[in-house]
Amino acid sequence: xxxxxxxxKGQVVIPSKLRRRxxxxxxxxVFIYEKDGxxxxxxxxxxxxxxxxxxxxxxxxxxxxxKEEKAKERLL
Numbered sequence: 705x706x707x708x709x710x711x712x713k714g715q716v717v718i719p720s721k722l723r724r725r726x727x728x729x730x731x732x733x734v735f736i737y738e739k740d741g742x743x744x745x746x747x748x749x750x751x752x753x754x755x756x757x758x759x760x761x762x763x764x765x766x767x768x769x770x771k772e773e774k775a776k777e778r779l780l
Contacts, residue, residue, distance in 0.1 A: 731778065
């Protein structure tokens with residue numbers, strides 16, 4: 705189990721060991737939500753996006769749009 709400190713701005717540094725394991729790099733977006741009384745941080749990586757393919761019944765159109773949007777965000 706890793707430990708981190710919350711700053712006065714509410715920021716938390718994710719330990720490097722966990723960043724490497726989950727493919728979190730500079731600019732990686734994350735979902736933050738509560739589940740069963742705990743705070744969950746879930747990285748939005750290419751693997752995560754691909755794993756969600758088909759759940760909306762759009763036959764891959766939504767996945768393609770998400771990938772294009774993510775590519776645009778990386779250029780910023």
